[in-house]
Amino acid sequence: MLIDIHSHHLSREDHLQFIVGVHSLGVHPWQLQSDMTKSEFDKLKKLFSPKILAIGECGLDRRRQGIIDILLQEKVLKWQMDWAQEVKRPLIIHCVHAHSDLLKVLKERSYRGKILLHDFSGNSELLKSYAHYDAYYSFGANWLKLTPNKKNIIKQVETSRLFLETDDQLKISIKELYQETAFVLGLELKRLEEMILQNLGNFFSDLDNVSTSDIINNLRVSFIS
Ligand SMILES: [Zn+2]
Structure with a gap:
């Protein structure tokens, strides 16, 4: 199962x-408004339901032009961190050229919840820093396009913390990502599938009274015919 x-x-x-x-x-x-107030944010929180499996995507971005100041981004990230802890959900994090800022916030908060660093593009030093947290990593099209040498970063990620993703692009399929990852890690495709399935259960294990099969049913969205 992919x-x-x-x-x-x-x-x-x-x-x-x-x-x-x-x-x-x-x-x-990217969607943040500089004048977003806590009470506006609290309105979003009212939309939460038990079917919501995670909080995000949220995070920090220093590369994107024209978005709000990093300190304002941090403020809203902290609200989302508090929310994730309140509702016992993992956080889906977008972090671009802002890992030191993110690590600072995680440390300040002594953050203990699970986080997914999606489209991870860090190096082995960053992996060591994130190892202090309950961090999972996901790789996608940007990783697939790297040189064989740079792609090897995936070998340094603990296999129990690995995920794959297609993100917002449509050219590269999840199947291609599994195939390439299995090749780089020297694993049978079936073995990789089993590992990531197990990671899925672990990543959502803080949800009360929700089993891995509930999560699977929730993610089995109806396919377009
Ligand atoms: Zn995304």
């Missing part, structure tokens, strides 16, 4: 999909 842990599109392929905005609630740093 699992796409971070997607913005409903796919035609038969696999499990975590769709941002359907299976999660949150405010992406």
Whole structure:
């Protein structure tokens, strides 16, 4: 069974999909308004239901032009962190050129919840820093396009913390990502599928009274015919 842990599109392929905005609630740093107040944010919190499996995608971005100041981004990220802890949901994190900022916030908060660093593009030093947290990593099209040497970063990620994703692009399928990952890690495809399925259960294990099969049913969205 293939699992796409971070997607913005409903796919035609038969696999499990975590769709941002359907299976999660949150405010992406690109969407933030500088005048967003806590009470506006609290309105978003009212949309939470037990079917929401995670908070996000949220995070920090220093590369994108024209978005709000990093300190304001941090403020809203902290609200989302508190929310994730309140509702016992993992956080889906977008972090671009802002890992030191994110690590600072995690440390300040002594953050203990699970986090998914989606489209992870860090190096081995960063992996060591994130190892202090309950962090999972997901790789997608940007990883697939790297040189063979740079792709090897995936070998340094603990296999129990690994996910794959298609994100917002449609050219590279989740199947291609599984195939390439199995090749780079020197694993049978079946073995990789089993591992990531197990990671799915672990990643959502803080949800009360929700089993892995409930999660699977929730992600088995109806496919477009
Ligand atoms: Zn995304």
